[in-house]
Amino acid sequence: MNDPVYRMIGDATRGGIVAVCDHASNHVPAELDLGVSAKTLKKHVAYDIGAAGVTERLARRHNIGAMLANVSRLVIDLHREEDAPGLIPATTDGILVPGNIGADKDKRLDDFYRPYHRRMSEWLEQVQPGLILSIHSFTPQLESKQDEERPWEIGLLYNDDDQAARHAIRLFSELGCKVGDNEPYSGREFNATMNRHAEAIGRPYCAIEIRNDLIAEERGQARWAAIIADVAGRVKVALQTG
Numbered sequence: 001m002n003d004p005v006y007r008m009i010g011d012a013t014r015g016g017i018v019a020v021c022d023h024a025s026n027h028v029p030a031e032l033d034l035g036v037s038a039k040t041l042k043k044h045v046a047y048d049i050g051a052a053g054v055t056e057r058l059a060r061r062h063n064i065g066a067m068l069a070n071v072s073r074l075v076i077d078l079h080r081e082e083d084a085p086g087l088i089p090a091t092t093d094g095i096l097v098p099g100n101i102g103a104d105k106d107k108r109l110d111d112f113y114r115p116y117h118r119r120m121s122e123w124l125e126q127v128q129p130g131l132i133l134s135i136h137s138f139t140p141q142l143e144s145k146q147d148e149e150r151p152w153e154i155g156l157l158y159n160d161d162d163q164a165a166r167h168a169i170r171l172f173s174e175l176g177c178k179v180g181d182n183e184p185y186s187g188r189e190f191n192a193t194m195n196r197h198a199e200a201i202g203r204p205y206c207a208i209e210i211r212n213d214l215i216a217e218e219r220g221q222a223r224w225a226a227i228i229a230d231v232a233g234r235v236k237v238a239l240q241t242g
Contacts, residue, residue, distance in 0.1 A: 003027070005116045006069055008123070012127045015127075019064050019065070023051060025070050036074065047073065051136055053225075054228070058229055062226070067119070079136075117193075117197075121197065124203070129203065131239065132197070138155070138184050151178060156172075158187040159195055161204075167238045167239070180209070194207050204235075
């Protein structure tokens with residue numbers, strides 16, 4: 001396995017704001033045959049559409065150093081606990097992933113998951129950020145539940161620590177955004193990376209979900225990166241003064 005598991009963009013400022021993107025890529029290493037079509041790899045089940053573009057712009061245009069994953073969540077979901085049932089999905093949103101049936105879990109953990117999280121731990125320990133942004137995207141509807149619409153433009157997820165999220169929800173709302181409070185997913189169920197690298201260590205964070213039709217193109221990615229950077233800066237000030 002020679003493909004890099006992650007990439008770093010920009011220079012993180014000690015005590016500043018950083019961003020992470022667990023589902024940035026739909027890349028499947030050449031040595032793995034998942035048995036899925038090229039069409040499937042372009043779907044949300046393979047990666048968070050638009051999330052990498054937003055994160056790259058946060059790094060390059062808004063001076064927010066970033067770490068992005070370089071492997072599809074169909075290979076291994078970096079945003080799950082090691083013992084989570086969906087870590088190496090055999091099916092996802094009604095789509096079969098034949099190459100994951102009977103997969104060597106320990107090898108996938110050693111090749112992809114553990115190096116990614118080890119580097120993130122080292123990086124965050126060096127930077128000691130004042131705020132972590134965890135950037136994800138969500139679909140307007142699930143493939144398997146097309147009749148259930150998700151009206152939010154952006155959502156803030158949290159588990160036990162909702163302090164930064166509360167500030168962000170208020171600030172996004174004041175900008176006229178339709179904001180989900182622990183929607184479209186609950187951070188009490190899906191918050192693995194921030195549970196590990198933020199909540200467990202007492203680091204402030206905003207786990208952000210953006211509806212992917214809003215960031216599928218570069219214009220939308222630039223717009224939402226600017227909005228998020230603005231809100232994140234004000235959240236950090238609020239945390240420091242409040």
